[in-house]
Amino acid sequence: QLLGNAGTVEDVVAAAKVGAEGIGLFRTELLFLDSQTEPTIEEQVALYSAVFAAMPGKKIVIRTLDAGSDKPVPYINAIHEENPALGVRGWRLTRTSNDVLNRQLEALAQAKKVSDVDLWVMAPMINTPDEAKDFADRVAKLGMGKAGVMVETPAAALHADHVLAEVDFGSFGTNDLTQYIMASDRLDSRLSDMTTAWHPAVLRAISIAATSAAKLGKPIGVCGEAAANSHLAAVLIGLGVNSLSMAPSAIAEVRGFLSTVDFEMCEKAAQAALAARSSLDSESIAKEILGA
Numbered sequence: 001q002l003l004g005n006a007g008t009v010e011d012v013v014a015a016a017k018v019g020a021e022g023i024g025l026f027r028t029e030l031l032f033l034d035s036q037t038e039p040t041i042e043e044q045v046a047l048y049s050a051v052f053a054a055m056p057g058k059k060i061v062i063r064t065l066d067a068g069s070d071k072p073v074p075y076i077n078a079i080h081e082e083n084p085a086l087g088v089r090g091w092r093l094t095r096t097s098n099d100v101l102n103r104q105l106e107a108l109a110q111a112k113k114v115s116d117v118d119l120w121v122m123a124p125m126i127n128t129p130d131e132a133k134d135f136a137d138r139v140a141k142l143g144m145g146k147a148g149v150m151v152e153t154p155a156a157a158l159h160a161d162h163v164l165a166e167v168d169f170g171s172f173g174t175n176d177l178t179q180y181i182m183a184s185d186r187l188d189s190r191l192s193d194m195t196t197a198w199h200p201a202v203l204r205a206i207s208i209a210a211t212s213a214a215k216l217g218k219p220i221g222v223c224g225e226a227a228a229n230s231h232l233a234a235v236l237i238g239l240g241v242n243s244l245s246m247a248p249s250a251i252a253e254v255r256g257f258l259s260t261v262d263f264e265m266c267e268k269a270a271q272a273a274l275a276a277r278s279s280l281d282s283e284s285i286a287k288e289i290l291g292a
């Protein structure tokens, strides 16, 4: 499945235009960032309803607020943190702003009631099975459809057999997963040679979690930047990923490239990349196998 990443209704329209089969990641931060105070439930219902209406009947994965770290929302992340990437961000905000997340879930449930969307709700920065269960319980209580988690911390990836057991699906956030596996700030361009999902250490974490997902019979996708790189996308499929979500502008190229390879080639490229010594080696050997 090739899906679009979106943060606005316009992005959803753009994804529909290029033939995306749905939305694999709708980032809800923009609505919160555009406002001086928390958007009301009514304002949120209006946005979510517009998003659902832009892709009627399709799968839409909506992510709950991922405030903090590289996406600070001033009125929510008010306390100074020494290490915000490792601090109270994403679903961890239930520790400090629990009502904000409950209101968002309530707004999503209201918007779903009046639409025919195939709604999948996803929480960011889930680290433990208990967090995953807490999220899934809240989604179930609101009768909202599928509940899933971003797999974007090393703990979630390496412990995915337990984390994914609590939910319906997973989605690799390769931007953060790479940052945390490689201990390298995703925003620091001086470290860009290290913040690449081509690194075999990142691919190994993905392989472990994808294998767990397959054993549990749960779908797992990728919604980080890695999905928009055609060759890496093929490697991710070879590692067992079921869907790829990317900026709408990347869909045509990735679709075109994937139509030139078969699953066996993807698996072979994935195994070679996993065994490589460096990210440069894993990229070059995978490309060779994929005939690029």
Ligand code: PEP
Residues within 6 Å of the ligand: 025, 027, 066, 152, 172, 173, 174, 175, 176, 177, 223, 224, 225
């Ligand atoms: C990711 O971390 O890969 C991801 C998709 O989420 P974001 O970039 O919004 O943190």
Ligand code: MG
Residues within 6 Å of the ligand: 124, 152, 173, 175, 176
């Ligand atoms: Mg992330």
